Amino acid sequence: QVQLVESGGGLVQTGGSLRLSCIASRSILSINSMGWYRQAPGKQRESVAAITRGGITTYATSVKGRFTISRDNAKNTVYLQMNSLKPEDTAVYYCNAAVAGWSPDYWGQGTQVTVSS
Secondary structure, X not given: OXXXXXXXXXXXXXXXXXXXXXXXXXXXXXXXXXXXXXXXXOOOOEEEEEEEOOOOEEEOOOXXXXXXXXXXXXXXXXXXXXXXXXXXXXXXXEEEEEOOOOOOOEEOOOEEEXXXX
């Protein structure tokens, strides 16, 4: 079992920045991959970024160059630094953990990000 707690969402203007945090209830070194998904109203949940236990990162094309995923193993925390935010980034952002494989096994409760134009 892994509990995930997100924080850091909020309201920001276009071009602004936010940093999301996701704290895991156990060592993230025991988790194969962690990442962030988002879901906008009326849309399907989509992958935003992921980071493996070895530190390899992947990004959705729509956020590449603007978002950075990172991890602090000592704090069991994964971060999503979001810069140059756009209104289309508005969504609920969910942290996830894929313990052994690559598909998410556990999810956080989500944190709302709203970008005003």
